Amino acid sequence: MEITGAEALLESLKKEGVEIIFGYPGGQVLPLYDALYSEKDIKHILVRHEQGAAHAADGYARATGKVGVCLATSGPGATNLVTGIANAYMDSIPMVAITGQVPTMLLGRDSFQEADVVGITMPITKHNFLIKKIEDLPRIVKEAFYIAKSGRPGPVSIDIPKDIFTGKLKFSYPEKVEIPSYKPNLKGHPKQISLAAKAIAQSKKPVLYVGGGVISAEASAELKQLAEKCGIPVTVTMMGLGAFPDSNKLALGMLGMHGTASANYAVTDCDLLIAVGARFDDRVTGHIPRFAPHAQIIHIDIDPAEIGKNVRVDIPIVGNVRSVLKELLEKLGPKENHKDWIEQIEEWKRKYPLSYKKDGLKPQFVIEEFCALTRDRETIIVTEVGQNQMWTAQFYKFEKPRTWISSGGLGTMGFGLPAANGAQFGRPDAIVADFAGDGSIQMNIQELTTAVNNRLPIKIFVLDNSYLGMVRQWQELIYQHHYSHTDLANNPDLVKIAEAYGCAAKRVEKPEEVRAALEWSLTIKDRPCLIDFVIAREENVFPFVPPGQAINEMILD
Amino acid sequence: MKHTISVIVENKPGVLSRVAGLFARRGFNIESLAVGVTDDPSVSRMTIVAEGDERDLEQITKQLHKLIDTLKVFDIPRELSAERELALIKVAVNEKNRGEITQIVEIFRARIIDVAEDSMTVEITGEESKVEGIIKLLRRFGIKEMVRGGKIALQRGGAE
Known part of the structure; x- marks a missing residue:
């Protein structure tokens, strides 16, 4: 027919x-x-x-x-x-x-x-x-x-x-795909894997540097095994958040431009850097000649073109991250614990925790409160792009893969709201929350209609400083406080806009109102809900590695 | 440093633009490019001459390989390369210099493929230096028009 x-x-x-x-x-x-x-x-x-x-x-x-x-x-x-x-x-x-x-x-x-x-x-x-x-x-x-x-x-x-x-x-649908010119290489070279196992065994100060490849290859379990078996601290890229539990003793948090001090110090000081499904993006490496300067580098990636693209690599392994980690685990001997190294890292973690001053309504506080509220519930965190994204990456604690959804490489403002819609369709039982800025939420705000019409209970938390906050931060720190076209003080009333679309909405201006408002948002199950958190206007994201600097040269606060 | 890269691709519409676009986007300059079908009509072979260091070459090779339509990419090292260029050169001639030009053409084992009252078209095939050589000698007579094809190359000896 x-x-x-x-x-x-x-x-x-x-x-x-x-x-x-x-x-x-x-x-x-x-x-x-x-x-x-x-x-x-x-x-x-x-x-x-x-x-x-x-x-x-x-x-x-x-x-x-x-x-x-x-x-x-x-x-x-x-x-x-x-x-x-x-x-x-x-x-x-x-x-x-x-x-x-x-x-x-x-x-x-x-x-x-x-x-x-x-x-x-x-x-x-x-x-x-x-x-x-x-x-x-x-x-x-x-x-x-x-x-x-x-x-x-x-x-x-x-x-x-x-x-x-x-x-x-x-109509007949082909059973098999035949593309002679496209044959992805999935299995890592055994000789390279052996070399990597040897390097890991000899290393005194190893660090695992983990990217989104671990999430797309569903390799979190193998990663955790490797880290725990050999006592290797783990830092994740922004795309890798959730690939390794933040609560794990070996977790260093995110590295790079807005990474934790402990992660950036560990990478700078390590003698072996094991990159897994990560691509040495400039936001991660900072000044390349001073990135992991003492380290031998193992790079495990499915894409051969990523090997050696940005940094020199000593032991490249091309293959599916999960399959390579499995084979690597088989070749690794008894448990190493790297006691001195772990102690050094513990000291950095104690000395340089992520922090902020608790005066006024702070975005970090909103995120921490929501994290505490949703700790034991299936929650997917989505963000827009800018300060909202970095604060969320830093202060929400991710335990599982696919619970963090954010625009990494392109940095697309306006991504969060529609992505939250998509995530909620895919995971109807999970709590889906979009941490937004007042700038980026307006870039695809029409998608509130999509959410309302489909009764999606997404939560939109606008961290509203009436600025294009990240650009303003750069203008403050690098362009002599020239706030050129970043002041959004004439924003429309976001609560009224959300209500006009048919969302539940409210504004929060005091820290003591935060917990109740977040709890209220969780009670709304039949439509989206937007809370406009009027935060301290000139709060910055720290640590901050200024462009062109090495990642251990952070502005800490 | 100049590299001669062979790219074996599926003979499909748009493949040339994928390859050329990749060079432009990744910041690699193409000095010359020649494309033609191979013995297998579903497969084309591109010979690309590009400038860059070893690292550039490695990266562009990998990026080319990543294109879905690419079957094979390899660099032909200069010492193993059997390579040819083709050029057609239309030289201004008059009664006095016609003989001299014909002599140059013979010395270079080039050919005259068109003769008119005031011009001759010379066909030259050979390595780049030979083509450059004859162009240099003919220039003083006045080159009215010239076309050069991209370099094509195969690796010497057995299989690549």
């Missing part, structure tokens, strides 16, 4: 196990929306801006580990997805972005709502496709999902002209 391309697309998505897609209709996807009209197995969530669709798919993928799917029409619909696709690309998030395109006979003629989506998304996707023949559709969808989730995950875009949706084909 023949079916239309639109129906074939939906059938293909079902074969891939897709349960939900985030999208926004338009001219060139009309035939697909017509097929969605009677579709029962795939839930379509109508967002209010395509960027919200991409971030929601991204948040869904991060919360569940599945491939997120977003959908937009051609031209402006597709270009509105671009920021969200780039965001997923930088953080290696599996996503398939489907866009409508003008009919094949109108391609390349500057037709109405035509944009070269393959060209535009080339540098921000792992791979992309334009379907020009209807019979290629099932194979391309199969390949797109395979590419998105295998190896180093990432977004894949599929551009589909309108006449492909309306054309007919005899």
